[in-house]
Amino acid sequence: MSILVRNVSKRFGDFVALDDVSLDVESGSLTALLGPSGSGKSTLLRIVAGLETADAGEILLSGKDATALAPQKRNVGFVFQHYAAFKHMTVRDNIAFGLKVRKRPKAEIRERVEELLGLVQLQGLGDRYPSQLSGGQRQRMGLARALAPEPQVLLLDEPFGALDARVRAELREWLRHLHDVVSVTTVFVTHDQEEAMEISDQIAVMNAGRLEQVGAPRDLYDQPASAFVMRFVGDAYDLDGALVRPHDVELSPAFEDDAVEAMIVRVTFLGRDVKIELHDGAGGEIVALLERNRYEELGLWRGQTVWARPQRERIFAADEAA
Amino acid sequence: MHRLWLRFVALGYLAAILVGPLAIVFWRTFEDGFQPAWDALTSPETIHALKLTLLITAIAVPINTVFGIVCALAIVRRRFPGKGLLNAFIDLPLALSPVVVGLALFLLYGREGWFGGWLEDHGIQVLFALPAMVIATIFVSLPFVAREVVPTLREIGDEQEQAAKTLGASGWQTFWRITLPSIRWAVVYGVILTTARCLGEYGAVAVVSGRIQGKTETATLRVQERYESFDLAGAYAISIVLALMAIAVLVATTVIRPKEANA
Numbered sequence: 001m002s003i004l005v006r007n008v009s010k011r012f013g014d015f016v017a018l019d020d021v022s023l024d025v026e027s028g029s030l031t032a033l034l035g036p037s038g039s040g041k042s043t044l045l046r047i048v049a050g051l052e053t054a055d056a057g058e059i060l061l062s063g064k065d066a067t068a069l070a071p072q073k074r075n076v077g078f079v080f081q082h083y084a085a086f087k088h089m090t091v092r093d094n095i096a097f098g099l100k101v102r103k104r105p106k107a108e109i110r111e112r113v114e115e116l117l118g119l120v121q122l123q124g125l126g127d128r129y130p131s132q133l134s135g136g137q138r139q140r141m142g143l144a145r146a147l148a149p150e151p152q153v154l155l156l157d158e159p160f161g162a163l164d165a166r167v168r169a170e171l172r173e174w175l176r177h178l179h180d181v182v183s184v185t186t187v188f189v190t191h192d193q194e195e196a197m198e199i200s201d202q203i204a205v206m207n208a209g210r211l212e213q214v215g216a217p218r219d220l221y222d223q224p225a226s227a228f229v230m231r232f233v234g235d236a237y238d239l240d241g242a243l244v245r246p247h248d249v250e251l252s253p254a255f256e257d258d259a260v261e262a263m264i265v266r267v268t269f270l271g272r273d274v275k276i277e278l279h280d281g282a283g284g285e286i287v288a289l290l291e292r293n294r295y296e297e298l299g300l301w302r303g304q305t306v307w308a309r310p311q312r313e314r315i316f317a318a319d320e321a322a
Numbered sequence: 323m324h325r326l327w328l329r330f331v332a333l334g335y336l337a338a339i340l341v342g343p344l345a346i347v348f349w350r351t352f353e354d355g356f357q358p359a360w361d362a363l364t365s366p367e368t369i370h371a372l373k374l375t376l377l378i379t380a381i382a383v384p385i386n387t388v389f390g391i392v393c394a395l396a397i398v399r400r401r402f403p404g405k406g407l408l409n410a411f412i413d414l415p416l417a418l419s420p421v422v423v424g425l426a427l428f429l430l431y432g433r434e435g436w437f438g439g440w441l442e443d444h445g446i447q448v449l450f451a452l453p454a455m456v457i458a459t460i461f462v463s464l465p466f467v468a469r470e471v472v473p474t475l476r477e478i479g480d481e482q483e484q485a486a487k488t489l490g491a492s493g494w495q496t497f498w499r500i501t502l503p504s505i506r507w508a509v510v511y512g513v514i515l516t517t518a519r520c521l522g523e524y525g526a527v528a529v530v531s532g533r534i535q536g537k538t539e540t541a542t543l544r545v546q547e548r549y550e551s552f553d554l555a556g557a558y559a560i561s562i563v564l565a566l567m568a569i570a571v572l573v574a575t576t577v578i579r580p581k582e583a584n585a
Contacts, residue, residue: 098489
């Protein structure tokens with residue numbers, strides 16, 4: 001099922017959470033809403049779910065206007081950052097909840113719950129209570145619960161935000177795999193660009209209540225539409241008034257007319273690449289990423305003065321570059 | 323040493339203020355043996371008074387339980403004009419003397435009161451009858467359920483309720499399956515406190531009941547009446563029944579408290 005967001009705005013008192021946001025999510029895709037905290041990404045997700053109402057604009061689910069529809073009638077699955085587990089129910093009852101309120105036959109519920117317990121790898125834990133599960137297990141239970149009524153859309157609000165790094169990486173991979181199996185239209189909110197790059201087909205970058213750019217992970221990296229996107233998706237540094245990626249910085253030990261003079265302050269070996277940190281005369285920091293062969297060819301050392309020049313750069317309007 | 327002192331002071335204070343007087347009541351009741359106490363308890367007026375107290379409690383507690391839960395939900399979950407006022411007014415019965423409550427009811431339902439004339443024209447007796455006594459008891463025991471439930475509702479937050487909604491549960495289903503089970507111990511504790519307050523109510527009921535023996539006399543009023551009639555054994559006997567009820571309620575709370583910690 002597709003999701004269309006049309007010119008949605010939302011305020012909380014004086015705070016503008018969303019400012020005229022429009023977004024298309026294709027049926028069956030996995031889309032990330034990426035942005036810093038307070039950028040409006042969670043609010044947008046909650047408006048799609050019907051947990052918040054937009055001040056202006058509309059939401060279309062499968063082409064039908066759902067702007068005024070109650071969350072109960074939208075047929076969306078929602079996964080919360082802090083799990084929102086029903087603490088007084090067993091894992092099995094948590095997962096069965098959406099089916100029980102729909103008054104499905106008992107045998108069908110039992111079968112579906114067993115199937116989902118298997119899907120989220122919680123076999124044998126069905127009779128436990130949420131308090132007896134680890135964070136990762138609780139979130140998998142949350143996912144199974146959201147998937148049980150076979151929603152047309154799966155929405156995840158920072159689903160891995162409360163977990164530690166190892167479990168997070170594991171669940172990330174697992175979510176991608178799950179999406180390949182279930183292929184329900186999925187939108188998830190994250191502030192972690194790596195997470196967004198790793199699992200989504202499409203990333204929508206948000207900043208200060210506005211949508212900065214929507215595109216495939218690679219397009220955002222290669223063709224950022226704004227300084228914000230360039231800085232937020234991948235590393236970027238100021239070099240002579242332009243933004244440049246570390247591996248697009250060319251270094252030369254000899255004076256070059258159109259290059260910036262800088263001093264090497266740190267050299268780090270990263271396997272194939274060498275990371276070189278530099279200070280220019282004006283106190284700016286630059287990072288260059290050279291292939292190891294190139295680094296040895298140039299014979300660079302810490303403390304050396306070099307001339308840095310961007311191979312490829314992007315110049316954005318002055319107010320944006322800040 | 324310091325800790326011993328603290329314990330001594332706390333227990334000593336309790337003994338002087340609570341246990342001592344209670345023990346004397348027990349002792350005085352059975353001073354002349356069981357028979358006078360038993361006779362006093364089994365007199366038709368006393369039995370009626372005890373039954374009346376239980377009846378009023380049985381009406382007031384369910385009403386205040388429903389009202390308390392609804393109020394707590396409104397205060398914590400909704401935004402509406404006058405919410406601050408509601409929050410403040412719920413505590414009013416704790417601050418107001420029950421006698422004042424009784425007088426207020428008098429002004430409302432008395433013959434010269436706002437509703438009194440209309441009610442009398444329609445043959446409805448409120449004052450000096452069960453309705454006024456129930457209303458007075460409801461008023462004084464109003465805050466307990468809401469005051470127990472409000473902090474629990476705040477603590478659990480509304481994420482579980484939102485999750486239930488996205489899973490297709492109606493408001494009613496969400497309340498019965500998610501909200502109520504989450505606040506159940508707070509409700510139980512509130513009900514116990516409300517019950518204790520209803521059983522012990524004296525002041526407001528004293529004003530509105532008219533204290534008609536065998537008709538509008540509750541257990542607490544009966545104690546006072548026996549005392550004033552120099553039937554000390556009778557007064558003490560009824561007191562003991564009330565005290566035992568209160569102790570039963572207190573024991574119930576201590577039994578329930580540890581369960582709450584495990585839930």
